[in-house]
Amino acid sequence: xxxxxxxxxxxxxxxxxxxxxxxxxxxxxxxxxxxxxxxxxxxxxxxxxxxxxxxxxxxxxxxxxxxxxxxxxxxxxxxxxxxxxxxxxxxxxxxxxxxxxxxxxxxxxxxxxxxxxxxxxxxxxxxxxxxxxxxxxxxxxxxxxxxxxxxxxxxxxxxxxxxxxxxxxxxxxxxxxxxxxxxxxxxxxxxxxxxxxxxxxxxxxxxxxxxxxxxxxxxxxxxxxxxxxxxxxxxxxxxxxxxxxxxxxxxxxxxxxxxxxxxxxxxxxxxxxxxxxxxxxxxxxxxxxxxxxxxxxxxxxxxxxxxxxxxxxxxxxxxxxxxxxxxxxxxxxxxxxxxxxxxxxxxxxxxxxxxxxxxxxxxxxxxxxxxxxxxxxxxxxxxxxxxxxxxxxxxxxxxxxxxxxxxxxxxxxxxxxxxxxxxxxxxxxxxx
Amino acid sequence: xxxxxxxxxxxxxxxxxxxxxxxxxxxxxxxxxxxxxxxxxxxxxxxxxxxxxxxxxxxxxxxxxxxxxxxxxxxxxxxxxxxxxxxxxxxxxxxxxxxxxxxxxxxxxxxxxxxxxxxxxxxxxxxxxxxxxxxxxxxxxxxxxxxxxxxxxxxxxxxxxxxxxxxxxxxxxxxxxxxxxxxxxxxxxxxxxxxxxxxxxxxxxxxxxxxxxxxxxxxxxxxxxxxxxxxxxxxxxxxxxxxxxxxxxxx
Numbered sequence: 001x002x003x004x005x006x007x008x009x010x011x012x013x014x015x016x017x018x019x020x021x022x023x024x025x026x027x028x029x030x031x032x033x034x035x036x037x038x039x040x041x042x043x044x045x046x047x048x049x050x051x052x053x054x055x056x057x058x059x060x061x062x063x064x065x066x067x068x069x070x071x072x073x074x075x076x077x078x079x080x081x082x083x084x085x086x087x088x089x090x091x092x093x094x095x096x097x098x099x100x101x102x103x104x105x106x107x108x109x110x111x112x113x114x115x116x117x118x119x120x121x122x123x124x125x126x127x128x129x130x131x132x133x134x135x136x137x138x139x140x141x142x143x144x145x146x147x148x149x150x151x152x153x154x155x156x157x158x159x160x161x162x163x164x165x166x167x168x169x170x171x172x173x174x175x176x177x178x179x180x181x182x183x184x185x186x187x188x189x190x191x192x193x194x195x196x197x198x199x200x201x202x203x204x205x206x207x208x209x210x211x212x213x214x215x216x217x218x219x220x221x222x223x224x225x226x227x228x229x230x231x232x233x234x235x236x237x238x239x240x241x242x243x244x245x246x247x248x249x250x251x252x253x254x255x256x257x258x259x260x261x262x263x264x265x266x267x268x269x270x271x272x273x274x275x276x277x278x279x280x281x282x283x284x285x286x287x288x289x290x291x292x293x294x295x296x297x298x299x300x301x302x303x304x305x306x307x308x309x310x311x312x313x314x315x316x317x318x319x320x321x322x323x324x325x326x327x328x329x330x331x332x333x334x335x336x337x338x339x340x341x342x343x344x345x346x347x348x349x350x351x352x353x354x355x356x357x358x359x360x361x362x363x364x365x366x367x368x369x370x371x372x373x374x375x376x377x378x379x380x381x382x383x384x385x386x387x388x389x390x391x392x393x394x395x396x397x398x399x400x401x402x403x404x405x406x407x408x409x410x411x412x413x414x415x416x417x418x419x420x421x422x423x424x425x426x427x428x429x430x431x432x
Numbered sequence: 433x434x435x436x437x438x439x440x441x442x443x444x445x446x447x448x449x450x451x452x453x454x455x456x457x458x459x460x461x462x463x464x465x466x467x468x469x470x471x472x473x474x475x476x477x478x479x480x481x482x483x484x485x486x487x488x489x490x491x492x493x494x495x496x497x498x499x500x501x502x503x504x505x506x507x508x509x510x511x512x513x514x515x516x517x518x519x520x521x522x523x524x525x526x527x528x529x530x531x532x533x534x535x536x537x538x539x540x541x542x543x544x545x546x547x548x549x550x551x552x553x554x555x556x557x558x559x560x561x562x563x564x565x566x567x568x569x570x571x572x573x574x575x576x577x578x579x580x581x582x583x584x585x586x587x588x589x590x591x592x593x594x595x596x597x598x599x600x601x602x603x604x605x606x607x608x609x610x611x612x613x614x615x616x617x618x619x620x621x622x623x624x625x626x627x628x629x630x631x632x633x634x635x636x637x638x639x640x641x642x643x644x645x646x647x648x649x650x651x652x653x654x655x656x657x658x659x660x661x662x663x664x665x666x667x668x669x670x671x672x673x674x675x676x677x678x679x680x681x682x683x
Contacts, residue, residue: 377524378485379522380522380523380524382483382484382485382506382522383518383521383522383524383576384524384532384536385483385505385506385507385510386482386483386484386506386507386509386510386516386518387507387510387532387536387539387540387592387596388507388510388511388536388537388539388540388543388596389507389535389536389539390505390507390539390543391505391507393535393539394507397527397531397532397535398524398526398527400526400527401524401525401526401527401575402526403526404525404526405526
């Protein structure tokens, strides 16, 4: 009778966590959303290692009432994209820092702090906050995201009405060794509008973040994220997106170490001819590195394209996980779905666990998925060395080449160049 | 320049002797050709000299200007001035041809304690050299050898040789997979690099290549040894009569 026991353990863990949490005050609409979210958490129970969905990643440190401490991260490389004209929004351990941030204003967009929005009796965010997170998304429970909706006090709420050229950069600083941050962002990109959202930094010792994005017809949302490098964080992040007709959603994430990182991305293509690209590049070195990309894309409209490209370079006991699913509903004809997850294992101690899935109910679709694990190409290495490139440099070149397909998903060169530079820096630091 | 003395080599994985006492000296400014039937050990010789893994040297030595090649890593041999033009150039998806060339060039310079070449100067030099080999801008931008035709790959090898300016060039069946025009182009590229300080070791099956790249000395290799050495006429003899006569003669 294992199951009831697990259920009991889950219930106890959930109760223990909820006991220490206090629902923030707010207007009626957000209190309702939060209350519903608490109910969902209680109904689902927080994740347990025995849950199918958490088979490859141990959720305990994300669930337990108190976070594990994490050493502060000293950024000796300076801010990323420092010379880029961008709207900076700074959070320190999950709390908005007005001093360090730019004025929350920009051409073509309205940007507000969630803490302020939550006090307003009437706000458009009512239709978005917790709504995408609560969606069915393929019948998979995501209780940590529901926990976020229930207890998040801070975040940004952005409404984009025009083509915004200046990116919004959410900068997450970590200044307390035991911080437990919950951030919830909502972005509504209105018809024909366009915006780029950047996220950088280590955030907190423990970080639970949800980003809900509603991309209206003919709108475009670009997202580039660089998670704090070599940081002891434990993070669970969830992106929940809904795509309208002819809309575009593109997201790229770079992860360079981190004790535990679970990045989920759940997208629903609800309008015809929508395009969704989700990519991730990750480099992991050491046994205290565990990175999990979990992606769920639902095609629920005609002639949509989705693309998942995830690349991981792992060594010294680092573990990489990919769980990716494409669900094509009955009426989603002419779907073009692509999913590739690959790992480059630099030694025999590294581990890559993959669970690619296709679930297709329409009969006129082109869907492909592939997952591979491999060692470095010895022939290529020899070729490079025979031209005078030293072993380490040759290996790094091949590592970058391996990651290139994921990095190519960043449309903007000015963003990707800096990311390449950070990667090169990381590889140098972690030279074997 | 290149001195090989009684070189014995086995495959690491299996107990198989490939080279059984190779002796060969290439002087600066000279072009030596090695011909020989399939399986005689010609390509193995080129791999062992350039530092490929998987071979065990069980005896003998190989030096470049007195430096022990066999004791060096592959990249050190390159920096010391050894270059192997591959029979099958390797495709490297994701690494741009230009990046590759510049990384290699500057890595060698750095290893030799020389100043690195600036991006601007590099661009100028590579463009000029590429032009003579009919390598267009697109080929320079594409990933190393990916989607290149057989001829393009070989031209790319010669471009690397021209950029790296090695002291000692080994060409491993550079003529394989080339049509007449491509062979001419590649040979011209090689001939342009001939100078009194540079040695060449040209491995080939056919006399044809040697019509374009005229050798000073021709060696016949069989069963892991150099069995006969002569002038350019030796290559013609092989072309006309095959290896059988020579092999019977030395047996």
